[in-house]
Amino acid sequence: MLEGEDRDRRRLPRHLRRTPAPETPFSFEIRPAERSDVPDIREIYNYYVTNSVVTFDEKRWSHRQWVEKFDHLEKIGMPFLVAVSPSGQVLGYGLVSPWTGKSGYRYTVENSIYLGQAATGKGLGRALLEALIAECEKLGIREMVAVISDKGAEGSVALHEKLGFTEVGRMGRVGFKFGRWLGTIYLQKSLTPQKKKKSLFGRRG
Template sequence: MLEEEYQPRRRLPRALQPPTPVEPSFAFEIRPARPTDLPYVREIYNHYVANSSVTFDEDAMTLVEWRRKFAFVTNLGMPFLVAVNPSGEALGYALASPWGGKAAYRYTVESSIYLRAASTGKGLGRALLEALVESCREAGIREMVAVIADKNADASIGLHARLGFTEVGRMGRVGFKFGRWLGTVTMQKSLRRRRGRPAR
């Protein structure tokens, strides 16, 4: 063996050491969704359809279905938000859709929020949910309901709890996906009007 192999490795002077790679900043803007965002929305959602029990859907949604849903939600004046990076790609989305399907439920919505897998753990989920809550309040919504799968859902339950959602019920073994039974956790948040705004 060469003698050099027995010598302790010497550190390069600070000026000669290679620079530490800098991670690009995680920048995003939250805005109302546009039809051009829907291919990204479809991709984000279908990832969870295929790989998780976060959604009980088992079949991927088509772009046509997403266009129909977008039109339905926005025509009702309900929020459909996206978080986009500086290049305009959607990193996540959040929307409110009618709860219950009957006229008397018109001031209550079910909230949905999904993030691109690489965008989790960076504060985007909280920012999107906060924006959705405020958009629902602006739209005159009084109650928000989140129905969350009970498997591996601690992060989602915790996020909703931190933003004022309270658990109002659980149902067990109401879904079956990937060969196992799944339940749901239902959380609810009441929205108060800002002062100076008339009741709807």
């Protein structure tokens, strides 16, 4: 609203003033990601690649890279969730991936959560992380790890700690982005598996 407009509005009798439209409540649904969500997921992630140090990636991911990641996680049965608005827009996503490629780590996963800029600060990150934890427990996963940048990700560290993650270590100056050195914070949470599985992620040597 222009400054002059605001003065004119104050001079009007109250019954003639235009009532501001009420804000639409923030609402969302969390569901499994679909291939059709990939363009939105890519856009959300690439924002952080080019504008932050919460990811150490320096090159934007292509559509093909995300499709390959989606297909891989689907093949090995790892949870990949999106939060969508009532209109179907992807507001954020969360996924877990194997901690390493070695089969001995098959009951441990690493989580990743990214939110669109319009969806931050509204409880969506917590909802996605809680949903990921619940899905992992259904699969029999026992440990979840978060690897978080030690710069610019204080909110992510606080969120994980609120949900029972404990800091288990740090590494300093292991990343370099935007002309500065970065470290990582490791947080871990023990889950309560709801069932046992013979093997997760297939067999790896």
